[in-house]
Amino acid sequence: MQARRPMKLSTKEALNGYLFFSPGLIGFLVFMGFPILYSLYLSFTSYNIYSPPKWVGLLNYKFMFTQDPLFYKSLGNTLYYVALSVPLNTVLGVLVAVLMNQKAFGIRVFRTIYFLPSIVSGVAVALLWQWILDGNFGLINTFLANFGIVGPGWLTDELWSKPSMVLMNLWAVGGTMIIYLAGLQGVPRSLYEAAIVDGAGRLRQFWNITIPMLTPTIFFNVIMGVLGGFQVFIQAYIMTGGGPNNSTMFYALYLYNKAFKDLQMGYASALAWVLLLIAMALTLIILKTSSKWVYYEGADSK
Amino acid sequence: MKKKGFILMLSAVLSLSALSACSSKNNNETQPASQGASASASPSASAPASEAPNQDPVTISYWHIYTDGPMKDLTDRLLADFQAKNPHITVEQLGVNFFDYWTKLSTAMAAGSGPDLALNDTSTVPSRAKTGAILSTDEFIARDGVQLDDYFPVLVDRMTYEGKMYGMPNDTDVRVLYYNKKMFADAGLDPNTPPANWDELEQYADKLTKWNDNKMLDVIGFSPALGNLHFWTLAWTNGGDFWDDEGKPTFNTPENLEALQWEKQIQDKYGVKAMSAFNSQASALGFSPFIAGKAAMIVDVNNLYNEIQTRAPDLDFGVAPIPYKANPASWSAGFSLELVNNKDDKRAAAAWELMKYLTSAEVQVQIHEASGSLVSNVKAATDPKFMDDPNWKMIVDQMEHSRFIEYIEAMPSWHGNLDPVEQAVLNSGKDPKEFLDGAQKDAENAVANFAKTQ
Numbered sequence: 169m170q171a172r173r174p175m176k177l178s179t180k181e182a183l184n185g186y187l188f189f190s191p192g193l194i195g196f197l198v199f200m201g202f203p204i205l206y207s208l209y210l211s212f213t214s215y216n217i218y219s220p221p222k223w224v225g226l227l228n229y230k231f232m233f234t235q236d237p238l239f240y241k242s243l244g245n246t247l248y249y250v251a252l253s254v255p256l257n258t259v260l261g262v263l264v265a266v267l268m269n270q271k272a273f274g275i276r277v278f279r280t281i282y283f284l285p286s287i288v289s290g291v292a293v294a295l296l297w298q299w300i301l302d303g304n305f306g307l308i309n310t311f312l313a314n315f316g317i318v319g320p321g322w323l324t325d326e327l328w329s330k331p332s333m334v335l336m337n338l339w340a341v342g343g344t345m346i347i348y349l350a351g352l353q354g355v356p357r358s359l360y361e362a363a364i365v366d367g368a369g370r371l372r373q374f375w376n377i378t379i380p381m382l383t384p385t386i387f388f389n390v391i392m393g394v395l396g397g398f399q400v401f402i403q404a405y406i407m408t409g410g411g412p413n414n415s416t417m418f419y420a421l422y423l424y425n426k427a428f429k430d431l432q433m434g435y436a437s438a439l440a441w442v443l444l445l446i447a448m449a450l451t452l453i454i455l456k457t458s459s460k461w462v463y464y465e466g467a468d469s470k
Numbered sequence: 471m472k473k474k475g476f477i478l479m480l481s482a483v484l485s486l487s488a489l490s491a492c493s494s495k496n497n498n499e500t501q502p503a504s505q506g507a508s509a510s511a512s513p514s515a516s517a518p519a520s521e522a523p524n525q526d527p528v529t530i531s532y533w534h535i536y537t538d539g540p541m542k543d544l545t546d547r548l549l550a551d552f553q554a555k556n557p558h559i560t561v562e563q564l565g566v567n568f569f570d571y572w573t574k575l576s577t578a579m580a581a582g583s584g585p586d587l588a589l590n591d592t593s594t595v596p597s598r599a600k601t602g603a604i605l606s607t608d609e610f611i612a613r614d615g616v617q618l619d620d621y622f623p624v625l626v627d628r629m630t631y632e633g634k635m636y637g638m639p640n641d642t643d644v645r646v647l648y649y650n651k652k653m654f655a656d657a658g659l660d661p662n663t664p665p666a667n668w669d670e671l672e673q674y675a676d677k678l679t680k681w682n683d684n685k686m687l688d689v690i691g692f693s694p695a696l697g698n699l700h701f702w703t704l705a706w707t708n709g710g711d712f713w714d715d716e717g718k719p720t721f722n723t724p725e726n727l728e729a730l731q732w733e734k735q736i737q738d739k740y741g742v743k744a745m746s747a748f749n750s751q752a753s754a755l756g757f758s759p760f761i762a763g764k765a766a767m768i769v770d771v772n773n774l775y776n777e778i779q780t781r782a783p784d785l786d787f788g789v790a791p792i793p794y795k796a797n798p799a800s801w802s803a804g805f806s807l808e809l810v811n812n813k814d815d816k817r818a819a820a821a822w823e824l825m826k827y828l829t830s831a832e833v834q835v836q837i838h839e840a841s842g843s844l845v846s847n848v849k850a851a852t853d854p855k856f857m858d859d860p861n862w863k864m865i866v867d868q869m870e871h872s873r874f875i876e877y878i879e880a881m882p883s884w885h886g887n888l889d890p891v892e893q894a895v896l897n898s899g900k901d902p903k904e905f906l907d908g909a910q911k912d913a914e915n916a917v918a919n920f921a922k923t924q
Contacts, residue, residue, distance in 0.1 A: 214923035217580040218601035224923050235915040237908075318686070326898050406569075413894040428573050429883040431597065434923075 211438035216431040228438035239439070241414055242422040243446075245330065249418065250397035253334045257393055258386060260341050265348035266378065279349070286343035290402035297336045298323070298407045323408055326415040333403050333416060344389045351385035352378065383462045391454055398447050419443055528820045529560040530586040533575060537565040544840040552827050559820045579603055584810045586821040592628050592639060592804040596877045599631035605809040606634040610822045620831065621846050622869050629806055638829045639846035641837065642804030643771050644868045645698055647793065648778075651786040653678055653689070653766040664767075664790035668732060671767070671793040675736065678766035687740060687748045690765045694733040694896065695745065697758070697770040699792075700801060701892040702885055705729040706873060709796035712884070713876050719913035721888075722906045725796070730895060730902040737896045745897070761785065772865045776842035789861040791868055800872040804846065844869075880920030881913060 175183075186193075211228060213221035232239050268279050285293075300307045301322035309319030322332040359377050368376070401420040404410060410417040410425070419439070427436035532549070536542045542565060549561050564585065566574050572591075578584040579598075590598070598604045611618065618626050618635070625639035651661035657677045665671040675691030682688045690696065694704065702712060710725030720726075737745060748764075758774055759765040761782050768774075769792055778785055791798050807825045809818050827833060834850035837843065844865065845851050857863050875885045891909050894900040 216597070216601075217576055218598060218603040222923065227919070227922055231915075231919050235919065237912065318684075324897065326894075410890070412890075412897050413900075414890045417890075425883070425886070428576065429886065431576070431882060 207437040207440060210434050211441050213434040215433040217433055221434060224434065228435045229442075231435070232438060232442065238414065238417065238422060242417045242419045245415065245417060246398055246400065246419040248330055249334060249400055250394055252331070253337050253397055254390060254393040256334065256338060257341060257344060258390060260338060261344040261348050261389065262379075262382065262386070264341060264345045265352055266374070268345065268349055269352045279346075283342035283346055286340040291406055293336065293340070294403050294406035297339075297403075301332050324412055326412045329408060329411045329415045333400070336403060344393070347389060348382065348385055351382050355381040380463045384464060387454075387458050387462045391451055394450055394454070395447060398443060525558050526816065527558045527560070528816050529562060530817050530820045530824065531562045531564065532587045532821075532824060533564045533566065533571075533585040534589045535566060535568050535571045537567050540840040544836060548828065548833060548836070552824060555827075556823055559823060561824060579810055582812070584812065586810060586812060586817045587824055588808050588810055589640060589805050590637075590808050592625065592642070592806040593874050593877055594882055595629050595636055595806060595808070596631050597879065597882065598808065599634075599636040603811055604636050605811050605818055606636050607638065607809060607822065607825070608634045610819075610826075611635060614826060616826060620849050621829075622848055624802065624869065624872055624874065625804060625846050628874050637806045637808035638825050640805045640807045640829065641843045641845045642802050642869070643773065643844050644802050644865060644872045645703060645769055645771055645792060645800045646865055646868055647767060647769050647790045648760055648774060649767045649788050649790060650760070650763070651788050661788065664788060665793045666791075667793050668795045672736060675767065676739070679739070685744065687744050689763070690740065690748060690759070692736065692767040693740065693745070693765070694736060696765055697760070697768040697774075699769040700885070701730060701733070701888050702875065703769070703792065703799065703801040704733065706799035706801070707792055707794035707796065713878060717878060717917070719884075719910060719917060721910035721913055722903070727903060727906055730892070730906060733892070734895050734902055742897065742899050772844050773842070775861060775865060789864045791864070791871070798871040800868050802869070802872040802874055878917075880917045884913060887912060
C-alpha cells in the first residue's frame with residue numbers, strides 16, 4: 169500500500185493560516201460581504217419590505233439623477249458639511265495637539281478633558297447641543313446677549329443650521345487630537361535641535377518641521393474625516409429631522425427616510441451605492457494627490 | 471501535527487456555530503409551546519375563528535413603545551391582570567423606545583420574527599393589509615360581538631381595507647386651538663368667545679401680540695409656525711385637498727395656495743428676523759411657548775392639555791376648534807393594535823384576546839387616566855368623570871371633524887414633503903406659489919415613478 173505523500177510545508181502553513189483566519193473571513197462574508205452584495209441587487213429592485221423585491225432595472229438610478237431634487241440637495245448639504253468640517257477639524261486638531269504637547273504641569277488632565285467629548289454617545293451630544301444652540305434659553309445666545317448681539321436661531325435658521333452642526337462636530341476634536349499628539353511625539357528631537365542651531369524661530373520650526381512630519385497623520389485623519397463626514401446622521405435625525413427647509417437633510421438621513429418612512433428599500437439601496445462610489449472616488453483623489461504633500465520619513469524624498 | 475490541525479478545525483467550527491446561534495435565538499424565545507399547532511398555515515391573510523377559543527397553553531409576544539413612565543407601569547399591571555384572567559396565555563412584552571421602534575418592528579416583520587400583537591401606525595394600515603403582513607380581525611369581531619360603534623368612526627374607517635377590518639384602534643390624537651383667557655381679558659377680548667374663522671383669528675392675534683423696545687417679540691398673538699398646526703390641517707379647513715379620488719396629487723389647488731398665503735400673511739407681521747429669534751426660544755425642549763405665556767393662541771395636539779395640567783395648573787386657558795374658512799377640520803394620527811401574520815392560528819387567537827382586552831372600555835379608561843391620551847374607545851373617552859371638564863369635552867368633540875392623512879402607496883410620508891415648503895415660506899420668506907408648485911411636481915414624479923415599478 170502506498171503511503172500518502174505528506175503535504176508540503178508551505179501548503180500546511182498556508183492551511184493553518186486560513187484556518188485561523190476563517191472565523192473572521194466567514195464573519196466578514198456573512199455579515200458584511202453578503203449584505204453589501206444583496207443591497208447592490210436590491211438597488212435594481214422595488215422593495216417595500218413586506219412584499220418580495222420586484223426587479224425594475226435602472227429605474228431607481230434614472231429617477232435619482234433626473235427627477236429627484238432632494239437627492240442633489242442632500243448631496244450638496246453633505247458635501248458642504250464635509251468641506252467645512254474636515255479642514256476646520258484638521259487645523260483645530262493640530263493646534264490643540266501642539267498645545268497639549270507642552271510640558272506643563274497637569275497637562276495629562278487637560279488632555280483627558282479635551283478627549284472626553286469625543287466618547288460621549290451621539291444622542292446625548294445631540295440633546296446637549298440642542299439646548300446650547302437654543303435661543304434665549306441656550307448658552308450661546310445668552311452669552312452673546314451680554315455684548316448686545318442678538319444670536320440667530322441656530323438650528324431654526326436655514327443659513328445657520330449646517331454651520332451649527334459643524335460647530336457641534338468641532339467640540340469632539342479630542343478624538344483626532346489624540347492621534348495628532350501621538351504623531352507629534354514621534355517627531356525626532358534632533359530635527360528641532362538642528363533647526364535651533366540654524367537659528368529657526370518657533371513659528372518656522374512649526375511650519376517646516378512639525379507640519380511635514382505630521383503629514384502622514386493628517387492624511388489619515390483627513391480620509392477618516394471625509395468618510396465620517398459623509399455619514400453624518402445622528403445630529404440631523406435627533407435635532408432637526410432634516411432641518412428648516414431641508415437645509416440639514418443630509419444624504420444618510422435622506423436614505424434613512426426613504427428606507428423606513430417611505431418604505432422604498434430599493435431606492436435607498438441605490439442611494440447607498442451612489443454614496444459608496446462618491447466616497448470611493450473622493451478617497452482615491454486624496455490618495456493620488458497624497459504623494460505630493462505627504463512626507464514619509466525614511467522614504468525616498470521627492 | 472494531525473492533532474494540531476484537528477484542534478484548529480474544531481475551534482473554527484465552534485466559533486461558526488456560535489455565530490449562527492445569534493440569529494435563531496429570537497425565534498426560539500417566542501415559539502416554545504406552539505410548534506405543533508401551526509399545521510393549518512393558510513396562505514390567506516385572515517385568521518380562521520370558527521372553533522371556540524382554544525384553552526391550550528400558548529405564549530404570545532406583544533411589542534409596544536412604552537419604555538418608561540406611567541404607561542410602562544400601567545402596561546405591566548394590565549398584562550399581569552390579563553394573564554390572571556387568561557391563565558393559558560403567557561404574554562412576553564417588549565418595549566422599544568419610539569425612535570428605534572419603527573425600524574425594529576418593520577425589519578422583524580419582514581424577517582418573520584415579529585411579535586404576535588404589535589402597536590403600529592394607523593395611517594399606514596393599508597400597506598400591511600395589502601401585502602398580508604397583518605391579519606384581518608373581522609371574524610374575531612363577529613364571533614365575539616365586539617361593537618365597532620364603540621370606537622371613533624374615523625379610526626374604524628382608517629383601519630378598514632377593502633371592506634375588512636385589520637386590527638383595532640388603540641389611541642389617537644387631535645389638534646385644537648388653545649387660547650389664554652387671561653390675555654384675552656387683558657386685551658379687551660371676550661374670554662368666552664374664541665375666534666371661529668381666519669379673519670377673527672387674525673384680528674385677535676393683532677390685539678394680543680406685544681413687541682418690546684428692541685423690536686423683538688415678547689408675546690405672539692398667533693403664529694402658524696408654532697405648535698402643531700401644519701400646513702395641510704389649515705388647508706383642510708379651507709376645503710382644500712391634496713389628493714383626488716384617483717390618487718393623483720392636487721398639492722397646488724387654489725384652496726391650498728390660499729392657506730399657505732394666509733400663513734405667510736400672518737408671519738409677515740412679525741418678520742423673519744424677529745420670528746427666528748422667537749423661534750429659537752420656542753423650540754426649547756418640551757416646553758410650549760403657550761405654557762410659558764409667550765404665545766396667546768396656539769394650535770397644538772391634545773397632549774398639550776395634559777402638559778398644561780402638569781406644568782402650569784393655574785393657567786387660565788380655553789380650548790376651541792381650529793378656526794376655519796370653509797369647513798371645520800383637524801388632523802389626527804394614532805396607534806393601532808395589529809395581529810402580525812406569523813402563520814400560527816393559536817397565537818393569533820390568543821393575541822386577539824389581548825387586543826380585545828386592551829381596547830375594552832374599562833382598560834381604555836385606565837389608559838387615559840395614566841397617560842391622558844385620547845383613547846379610541848368612545849365610551850372610555852367620554853366617561854362622565856372626564857367629560858365634566860369642558861376643555862376635554864371640546865377635544866373629544868373635535869374627533870367628529872378630524873381627518874387622517876390619506877394613505878398613498880407611492881408616497882407614504884407625502885405630508886413630510888410639505889413641511890419644508892411651509893418652513894421655506896414662513897422662516898425664509900420664500901414664494902408660496904413657487905414652492906407649492908415644486909412640491910406638486912415632485913409628487914407627480916413620485917406617483918409616475920411608482921407606477922412604473924408595479
